Amino acid sequence: MPQYILKRVLYMIPTLFGLSLIAFMIIQLPPGDYVTSMIASMQDSGANVDPRQVERLREIYGFNDPIWLQYLKWIGGILTRGDFGYSFEWNRPVADLIWERMGSTLAISVAALLFVWAVALPIGIYSAVRRHSVGDYVFTFIGFIGLAVPNFILALALMYMSYRYFGQSVGGLFSPEYVDAPWSWGKFVDLLAHLWIPIIVIGTSGTAAMIRVIRANLSDELRKPYVITAKAKGLPEHKVVIKYPLRIALNPFVSAIGWVLPELVSGVTITAIVLNLPTAGPLLLRALISQDMYLAGSFILLMGVLTLVGMLISDLLLALLDPRIRFT
Amino acid sequence: MTKPDLGTEGETRDDVALSVENLSLDFKLRTEILHAARDVSFKLRRGKTLCLVGESGSGKSVTARALMRIIDSNGIIANGRILLDDPKGKIDIAQLDERSKDLLAIRGGRIGLIFQEPMSSLSPVHTIGSQIIEALRLHRNMSKAEARAETIELLRQVEIPNPDKMIDRYTFEFSGGMRQRAMIAMALSANPEILIADEPTTALDVTTQAEILDLIKRLQVSRGMAMLLITHDMGVVAEVADEVAVMHYGRIVEFGSVDDIFYEPKHDYTKRLLNSTVKLEQNRRSTKRDSEVGTGKVILSARNLSKLYGASTAWFGGSTHAIKAVDDVSFDLHAGENLGIVGESGSGKTTLGRMLLRIIEPTSGSVMFNGDNGPLDVTKLSKRQLRDYYSEVRLVFQDPFASLNPRMTVRDIVGDPLRVTKKIGGKALDDRVCELLSLVGLDPSTRERYPHAFSGGQRQRIGIARSLALDPKIIIADEATAALDVSIRSQVLDLLLDIQKRLGLSFVFISHDISVVRYFCDRVGVMHRGKLVEIGPTEEICTAPKQLYTQSLISAVPNPDPRNKRMLHRTRFKD
Structure with missing residues (x-):
């Protein structure tokens, strides 16, 4: 029985890896990113958007990195620090x-x-x-x-x-x-x-x-x-x-x-x-x-x-x- | 225990343990009331066995269950009394309240029940021990430890090896015969005065059947119980009964001692039942001279056929033990010959039959088919070529209920092989279906109906008609008559023989029922644990078998003659 549980837990590792990939891909699927949707909602409310500031935001959030690097940063944070990243909208850590x-x-x-x-x-x-x-x-x-x-x-x-x-x-x-x-x-x-x-x-x-x-x-x-x-x-x-x-x-x-x-x-x-x-x-x-x-x-x-x-x-x-x- | 000791007091008391008087059972169905039993009367005597005989649907099981008041909620006791002998006078079970303590004390406490399906009549998720201990503690004032010790003792009495270990096993770890033994132990746990055995051996192999009947009989005699044995098998009746009641459409049509019933039957139905049983004891084809047997052209031959199961390796290493379902079997089938394959369940006979058709791929060995177009190595055929082979060799299945598609009309079912091979269509197909149906003795005008409108025997005829649709050379019949009542069984066998004569077919007839094979086949092969242990002319195998295993198998078949009980003197085979 303990052996069986161990086996099942081991099986879970590749499944979890696949799962995290899919989860990350799903959230990358829609065109644009958080900044795009933020700009859209700012423009809706009539605010002026400075393109340089947009670029700076992208830089801060790491959206200019290649996708695999973004993924690695994200999953690395989870595995090493239990850090699930930062919510842009709430300005707070996701875990909290x-x-x-x-x-x-x-x-x-x-x-x-x-x-x-x-x-x-x-x-x-x-x-x-x-x-x-x-x-x-x-x-x-x-x-x-x-x-x-x-x-x-x-x-x-x-x-x-x-x-x-x-x-x-x-x-x-x-x-x-x-x-x-x-x-x-x-x-x-x-x-x-x-x-x-x-x-x-x-x-x-x-x-x-x-x-x-x-x-x-x-x-x-x-x-x-x-x-x-x-x-x-x-x-x-x-x-x-x-x-x-x-x-x-x-x-x-x-x-x-x-x-x-x-x-x-x-x-x-x-x-x-x-x-x-x-x-x-x-x-x-x-x-x-x-x-x-x-x-x-x-x-x-x-x-x-x-x-x-x-x-x-x-x-x-x-x-x-x-x-x-x-x-x- | 509050019960009086039967051994000492039995003589002073009436020896009738239970008497049923004019019992009638009604079942409320959707549109009508079914009278499952009408005016049934009989007496159960201590130490004696009463056999209730009848075909399926005659009401024998319902009657027996009514004695314990276990009938479906739509059924009622319409009339009559069930009088259980008691020191304080007679108790009428029919009058007791369904939920009363008195009735619960009688169930299991004074009347024990064993019934047919050893596979499903015990709970799969409780241990054998816990189920027997429960029965003990219900009726006998015992502590857990006492009940456990008593259970081990009971398991020992029913001859289960290592009872102290087996008590903690689950039902699925038991074989069919062992489960039935455990069931007997449970039924006997509270020392009942009456034992009801409802087809206790129908689902078992002949040798196991002989052992179980033996055991029940011995326990009954040593405990002085009255027994009501329900069966459809006249052979079993002749072996164990003292008295016989024959039931037909809910009525007891004849009642008498076992000798009277077998030697001086009065009612027509009893005579018919006996005739169809005794008929199966002879070989219909024995008119053929022995020299004719197995002389025709060899039409199908199997060489060194083997099938291994479980030889593959699991993902995480470690290969499981391989089971040889069929082990190096070789035989020839001649044109116009009926070859029987007999064996107990698990002997590999069905696997063998399927390998002949390559429904199951053989692990090794070859099958040669010698048709009109010269010899053909079946084991080397491609999928496409197999289709042509399938029109030459057809299969008839065991279960006439499951082998016909309930959503297809009889015409579609019988015509299906013709449509698949695209040989004929339209009017020609319809004509061919009519022709086939009349060939198997069915009215062609019924071809628009669905299978549920037909009885078991009729359905098996439909299945036979389907197998004949493509003019095959060989029919492989796998337990084709096992699900049918005796009288229907001999009808279907006669039909097959008749068709064979007309169409020149060969049969491979797979069966566990030796009497059927004896009636039907020219030659018989006996299988045991995947091996073909003996093959030869039917009469020789059935009367003078050479191998010890065959001897034990043949001698375990109940003999439908109460003056010549065969089972008790049977040859035992141990390996």
Whole structure:
């Protein structure tokens, strides 16, 4: 097993190298650079641009270097100093920017994920065990509505409702008076009061999809002969379902962790913009629009790393859960 | 344990352990109600075996599961009583609440169940031990350590080698026979008075089947259990039954002692069932004189065929052990001859059949085909040349359900080889399809239907019609009748023989079922671990085999004659 992990980590090195190349290439793809887009927006607002100053900026930022040198400088900084470069737009190191947003991003994403599991798991099991019952149809109906309604519509509707009926300030994670206040009980309650909207908005479509998958997986497993064996042993039905088929039906979810991790960081950008959440999604979008190349590149690289780590974790977990899978 | 000791008290009590009275089971389907069992009555006696016989769909499994109240949610017990003998009077299982403690105590505690698929009837992600320990702790007040010790003892009783190590293994590390043994250990863990065995050996090889039946029988006798054995195989019935109930369309049509059923059957259906079984015990082609066997022109010959699996090296060094699936096999097939290939699962017979067609590339050796255009080295043909070869040599598959495309009509399925080779089209193709369908005994007017509208036997006929479409010289039939009921099986075999007579075909007939091969083939080759251990005329192989392995294989086949039980005196083969 340790040997297997070592092997997998070694495999990750060339993959990461390729990933960083691709990330760098993606941010170089659009014509022009940060300075171009800065000039464009300055000219839009009527300001005069001195060509010499532009040239000087290019010099400072290193845009005149050949691409491979730019890449080497960037990746060298990451590897040797943990320096992900400098955000032109925010005038701050990229690493600071990302870490700052990471806390709230993870809080919201993990809360939404827990919400999805807490709601979807019991409903999915119920739907599978009592397939074609009235309850199953009701949940299926609600589930499809959840899948079909776009997240931002739901976000707008919930924001309107919370403003109209609960008199809450909408958007963001805190009411204005708490934004810069130190942590206190009041701030925590205020956070909870704001948090439910993004959680429900982000969670609904996931919940709906999850119910369908659990229902499908589990009803396949319920028909397997080993379920009858367990029943014939004299095991009560709820124990039969939880111990045997559910255990196997959940395996596919473990293998999906690889997708969940990057999703946690960059997912639900539109919802975050609509709800004005201080998460990483909007930051990434802004960086891509303004060609803030080191910020965007670091984001893409970070998501790649998270995908790889997620895949490794899910492979290891799956092997622990399912004895049929061997390390080779 | 609250249960009374059966050995001492059994004599004073009624020896009927369980009696079923007028049991009817209904299943609510989309448009109608299916009466899966109607007015079924029988008694299970301590120490005796009742065999419930019938073909697929006759309601025997459902009836057996109803005794433990394990039926699908759309099914109900419409009528009747299931009386379980109890010191406090009789318990009617049919009246118990589905979730009651009483019922849970009966399931596994007083009635044990073994069933057919040893591959999937145990959980793949729990160890064998944990599954048996769970059953023990449900019914017998045991600590974990006691239950573990008892489990090891049980595994020893079902003759699993190294039980103290095997207890921590997973099901996929067990062979089919071992899994069935573990299943038996689990069913017996709580000392049930009644054992229900639902086709316990259908998925196993004959030699394994003989061992498992042997084991069940011995355990039953030593524990004085009543047993309900469900099977479709009259040979098994004759070997183990005391009493027999014959089931047909949800009713028990005949009931009697095993001797009566075999020697004085009264109901027509019982007679039909017996006839089709006994018929397979003879060789349909034995009218041919021995000297005629294997005298025609050699049409296909295999020389030193071998197939190695897993000989490649892995990425990170270290080559895995190679498995010789087929090891140096040579034989000749004569024109107009039926050659049988028998062997247990994993003996390489299917791989051999596929190599003859080069669906699987042989690792070494050659196949020569001697058609109308002179000899042809099949192993050297290019992809394009193989196509012509494929119109001469066709394959018939085992599973009539999976081998037909469900989205194609029968006409498209049967006509597909003709369309692919672009020989004929339009009206001529349609006529040819009609001709083929009537050749295999199907009504040509059904050719616009889809496969799901046909029964298993009919589907196999469609598959045969497809294989005949291009006028082949040789048909390779891989377990072509394994998925069919006995009566249908003999019909399909007769059909094949009939077609052979008319079209002058040769067959390579691959099967694990010795009686089928005996009925159908002129010569038989016996395969064991990739090697062809013996080849010769059918009668000789079946009555006086020379090799020890063949002897053990032949003697393990159940004999459908209760007065002459063959299995118990079988030759055992150890290597």
